[in-house]
Every structure is written in structure tokens, then in C-alpha cells.
Amino acid sequence: MSQGLFRHKHPVLTGLLVLGGIMLFFWGGITFFITSLANPSKSELFLKEGIGVIDIKGVILESEETLENMVAFREEPKIKAIVLRIDSPGGAVGASQEIYDEVRRTCDVKPVVASMGSVAASGGLYVSLGATKIVANPGTLTGSMGVILKFANLEGLFEKIGYKNEVVKSGRLKDIGSPSRPMTGEERLMLQGMIDIVQSQFVQAVAESRSLPAAEVRKIADGRIFSGQQAKEYGLVDQMGNFRDAVMLAADLAGLKGEKTPELIYPKGEDFSFLRLMTGKKNESLLQQTGLSGPILAYEWTGTLR
Template identity: 50%
Template sequence: MVWPFPPKYRKQIARIEITGAIASETRKTVLKALKEVEEKKFPALLLRIDSPGGTVGDSQEIYEALKRLQKKVKIVASFGNISASGGVYISMGAQHIVSNPGTITGSIGVILRGNNLERLLDKVGVSFKVIKSGPYKDILSFDRELTQAEEGILQDLIDISYGQFVQTIADARGLDVATVKTFADGRIFSGEQAKELGTVDRLGTEEDARVWAAELAGLDPEKAECNTIEEPKSFINRVLNRGQGRSAFGNTLNWVEFELSTAGQPLWLFRP
């Protein structure tokens, strides 16, 4: 019999790393990697998360893909330095979660920010003439304050998104919605506290998570290797992410790009 992929993958653990702010490029990369895990029939997946969260829709799509993959693959999430907000949401797509005791996690909630430059524009003598089809078409415009009605509309949007977040955690972790709401108020907490609250299963390292994933898949932890799935980096990305860590310049560019591209969007994001 000819296998579409070498049988070696059936005795390996796939590893996918999610780092930095979650946005559209993260979603595309992770969904592609998850498809590869399924096609190559890896029996287990180690999902390493080191992220403050990000956009709502992209986080939801990654979570849904993980939920589908659960039917075929054992998934263990491992928290790094930080797994907050959207990072927590994504982890709910894993059957099991391991966190370092000192991991920064939590920040369960939604944030939406806009910029009001009205007074600055007045000082420099700049104004805008807006023609719109409805009273709320320019909601969150940077050249004026929000009206009370607009604040109500945005608060309703935030409340719905928050409800989705809380319900997902409650379903994934077997908790009551009321219980989740007692700590889902935007606060951050440590991995040790997260275990007490029930949002993670065990305290440990990425290696501990790998061993657990191997055991769940019926593999020998001593022999089962991790196969990290990632896209080849372009030359410019290799420069900005040289060595084992991301350069300060690369980090700054990524955050500026993220801030500009997500302005005015509801975010599941921890903003220190």
C-alpha cells in the first residue's frame, strides 16, 4: 500500500507555535498548518501559545478549526510567557492545557479603542465635511466625540462579543457561565491562579505538554519527536526576526502594523 505521506508522521507530534498579536496573517498561517496536521495524519498536536491575543474573528476561526481537528487529533496547548485574551480563546480549542506557573494569562474580555483628535485639529485649523447615508456611518470618527447613542451601540457590540468569549470558556472547561464571569473582568492572572480557576489543567513546561500529548496519542514519550510546522520565511522576515528571537525593530513594525490595521475593531487583546 502506498501512503500519501510517509508513515513516520504517525509516530510524531506536530507542533504549531502562535506568537505575537493574532490577526489575519496569523489566522492564514495557523489554518494552513492545521490542515497539514490533518492531511499528514499526525496523531497529536502540541500548540504552543505565546500571545497577548488579537482580533476577534481571526481568533474565532482558529478556535473552530482546532475544535474540528479534535475529532482526529489529540491536542495539548502549552502556554509560554503570555497567553491572554484571544490567546486564551484559541486554547479552548485544545482538549488539554498546560501552563507555566508564572505565565501571564487571563485578560478575558473585549476592548475597542478609537482616537479623538478633535481639539488638536481645531488648533491647527483643520476640519472635515462629512456626507453620510445614516447618523452612525462615521461612528468612531477621529475628528469628533462619540455621541451617547453611539456609545450605546458600541457597548452592545462589545457585550455580545464578551458573551461569546465567556460561553466558549464555560463550554470548553465545564464551568458555569456565572463562575466564568467572576474572573472574566479583564484582570490578568498567573498560570498557577488559572489552574485554581479551572482554565488550565496542569502546571508545567512545554516539554511536559509534549510528553502528555505523546501519552494521549499512545506514543512512547521517549521516542516521539516534535515536528514544527511553519511557513518558510522571506528574506525580510529573516532579517527582522534574526536569531532565536524577534528583533526590537521587527517587533515595533509588527505592532505599528497591527495597531493601524485593527483601529476601531473589537479586540480580544491584553494591552499592558
């Protein structure tokens, strides 16, 4: 009786509630349908033997997804080899090193071929070093072996707007990189020392993975960029070729004979996200992608192709 009275007194509100419920049910159905399409079961993913393909595109900010895919492909017996397709200017040092380590670990189980696309510079080059073989296009932009750490100096801007930053700190280096003041000589010296250590890690990784003398690597590890053809001349790349060439090389290393391109197996799609659908970005990385996460130690080429 009371429900009927409410509907009688508030027909518009009742209609809106009913309409909202229908829309919620409808949207839930669409989400479930898209998710089911984008996330087939593991048995559906690996019906045939083939070559796994893992993409590394854009700035490398995190490694978790790539590591997860690498481990899944390594443990799946129907995936005979893996192609790591790289189109990246590099990114965070830690993430690049984690991917490099996992690629090397995977090479002990099955072949991994790194395929360089348009750009595989700095951290993009670093992650490729763990592969069994590296394939690049003659015009691939690679190199940029080096470390960069950037801080904003907003002292002039703060003075114009009347902003003052009062700091209480436990040690003289605690607020290193503060945007409200210039960097001191002591701070710059300390940061340079840290960067030199991380740079030596890059040089060591190149020397060990490519069987090159560290002294020769240091000669070209000054941040310069070079083409895929030059990289081959330096001993950083095994052969020239496109993505299909890398796939066929991986198949050959895995013992899959035949002239036809083998079955290509990609990681399962991510869970459907309305935020990601609207932004085209991973919602967990939005803070990093907007540049609000603070300075990071980076193996990154900071040039632009546009």
C-alpha cells in the first residue's frame, strides 16, 4: 500500500529509479560481454602450438604486466618461443632492469627474440639485451645508452607569485631536488655519483649480453642515438629484419619448421575498464603519465619523433 502510494505521489522519481536500474543492468551485461570476449580462458588461448608475442610500447613506467606475461608464456609448453616486440624510448631504470632479468631467465627455458620497431632506445634497448637474438630494422632508432634524472627549478615562478617554501629536515640532503631552490654543488655531486653507478650497470649489461669489451661499450655509451644498421655494426644487434623476420627466427630457434608464419599467441586482454576506455590509458598509471609522480631515475631517450 505504501509502495503504491509512493509511486502515485512521485511518478517522476519512480520512473527515474526504474530507468536507472534498467541502465545499470544493461551496462553490467555489456561489461560482462566485452570482458568475456577480451579474456578468453587459458585453454582457449593455447589451443595450438605457436610463438608468443609480448609488446613493449611507449614509456616503460612499470614492469608487472610484462613480467606476468613473460612468466605465463615461459611456463606454457605450447608456446615454443617468444618474440618481444619493442617500440619504446625507454623509461624507469628499475622497471627496465626487471624486464631484462625476466627475459634472461626465460631464455634459459625457451628462445626469446627481441624485435625492434621504430624506436628501441635507452631502456628499450636495455630490455632487448636479455633476448637470445635481437632483430632491428635498418632505420630503427636505438642507442641512447645513458641515465637521466630531471628536477624542475621553479624558484623564479615562486618568487613571482609570492610562494615561499619552509622546510624542516633531518639532514642537509633530505630535500634534494626541491623545486623552490637551486641545487647545491654537494647535491649535484652526490646525484652524479649515483647516476655514474647506474650507467655502469647499463654498460655491464651490454658488455655481458653482447660479449663486447666494456671499454668499447663505454665509447658509444654517451647518450648518442644511432640507427639499427649502426647498432649491428657496433655488435648490439644480430640481424636486420622486420617483425615477421623475428617471428620466423624465433620459430627456427624453437625447431618449428616450415615456410608459413607460425601461429602467433598474444597475452589475454586486460579486464574491461570504463576509465581506460575513455582515456586510452591504464588507470593505475595515470598519475605517472601526467608527470605528477615526481622525478625518476630513467634509461630514457627524451627526444621526440614529432
